[in-house]
Amino acid sequence: MFFSRISAIATQLPSEEIPNSYFGSYLDTSDQWIAQRTGIQSRFWLKKNESVLDITVPVLAQLIEKSGRPDSVIVATCSADKVLPSLAHRVASACEIDGLHFDVNAACSGFLVALAQARALIGAGMVSRVAVIGADAMSKLIDHNDRATAVLFGDGAGGLMLERAQQDVFLSTCFDSKVAFCDILMDQGRIHEGVKPVIQMQGQEVYRLAVGALSRSVLQSLHLANKAIEDVDFVFAHQANDRILQSVAKNLGIDDQIFYKTVNCYGNTSAASIPLGLAHAHENNRLKNQDILVLTAIGAGMAWGSMVLKWEEI
Numbered sequence: 001m002f003f004s005r006i007s008a009i010a011t012q013l014p015s016e017e018i019p020n021s022y023f024g025s026y027l028d029t030s031d032q033w034i035a036q037r038t039g040i041q042s043r044f045w046l047k048k049n050e051s052v053l054d055i056t057v058p059v060l061a062q063l064i065e066k067s068g069r070p071d072s073v074i075v076a077t078c079s080a081d082k083v084l085p086s087l088a089h090r091v092a093s094a095c096e097i098d099g100l101h102f103d104v105n106a107a108c109s110g111f112l113v114a115l116a117q118a119r120a121l122i123g124a125g126m127v128s129r130v131a132v133i134g135a136d137a138m139s140k141l142i143d144h145n146d147r148a149t150a151v152l153f154g155d156g157a158g159g160l161m162l163e164r165a166q167q168d169v170f171l172s173t174c175f176d177s178k179v180a181f182c183d184i185l186m187d188q189g190r191i192h193e194g195v196k197p198v199i200q201m202q203g204q205e206v207y208r209l210a211v212g213a214l215s216r217s218v219l220q221s222l223h224l225a226n227k228a229i230e231d232v233d234f235v236f237a238h239q240a241n242d243r244i245l246q247s248v249a250k251n252l253g254i255d256d257q258i259f260y261k262t263v264n265c266y267g268n269t270s271a272a273s274i275p276l277g278l279a280h281a282h283e284n285n286r287l288k289n290q291d292i293l294v295l296t297a298i299g300a301g302m303a304w305g306s307m308v309l310k311w312e313e314i
């Protein structure tokens with residue numbers, strides 16, 4: 001059994017920032033509605049001729065520059081522009097890395113699933129350095145004329161390099177799902193029938209499930225790590241709606257300041273939201289050695305999970 005540590009972190013956002021006011025120009029919505037109901041103020045979108053590949057390659061390139069060449073690349077995504085080969089293989093190809101590469105599609109909880117996979121591969125001795133990337137281009141999956149979903153999502157990519165270590169950075173991991181709720185967040189369309197996938201969401205159902213599942217999952221991961229909520233320095237939760245985070249904080253009996261929030265500037269970036277948050281905190285010197293962090297996410301499936309880790313300076 002081998003252990004894992006984080007040796008580098010990197011992100012890439014598209015160049016085009018879309019403020020809430022953009023939607024008011026063609027939809028029956030307003031900056032005020034979006035900001036009050038979601039906490040979102042702006043998000044970044046890829047241009048028409050760009051794809052998620054364009055923001056994922058720079059993340060892998062930065063991770064390699066900071067930490068060396070990996071023997072595996074795992075990309076969590078639900079918005080790859082091609083089905084074959086995997087986004088992980090195409091990104092690895094751009095950086096000329098051979099090895100064990102694959103995509104994980106667990107929607108917004110995908111980054112945590114990918115991280116757990118990377119840790120397991122290192123633990124089993126199959127690989128010694130893995131680039132784990134969450135990358136999504138949600139702007140390509142939304143109906144831009146549907147105000148209920150178009151305003152919520154953003155594009156982005158972020159990743160960590162995980163490598164073999166003497167001590168484990170991870171203290172616990174737990175995942176679960178309620179597959180009976182598969183259809184409350186599902187794209188409409190079938191690729192094999194030539195229909196473009198477009199996200200449709202029963203917002204209030206997802207909201208209710210998210211608050212309960214995230215609250216329970218955070219507590220379960222802390223229990224498995226033998227930690228109490230009072231021991232936690234930051235929770236990096238999937239960023240879908242600030243009100244969800246406030247409700248989870250209330251359930252946990254804590255101040256919502258414990259949640260490191262980026263939803264205001266990035267929107268919901270699906271699998272990218274946790275690494276984007278971690279990188280934002282790291283760049284702003286908010287993370288201290290030995291901080292106890294909880295990572296938690298929920299998304300289509302409906303699937304969720306949490307991980308507790310002890311941060312080490314990188």
Ligand code: UT7
Nearest residue numbers: 029030033037108147148151203204206207210240241299
């Ligand atoms: O990443 C996966 C996880 N995803 C999530 O966690 C998302 C969870 N859901 C949510 O965050 C919220 O349910 C939404 C932000 C999607 C919606 O907020 P809400 O407070 O639940 O609003 P609602 O769906 O109850 O809609 C309230 C009203 C409706 O109008 P009526 O029926 O009351 O006349 C909507 O049609 O707000 C209307 N509405 C809007 N109005 C202005 C919906 N979207 C908009 C909009 N601008 N963009």
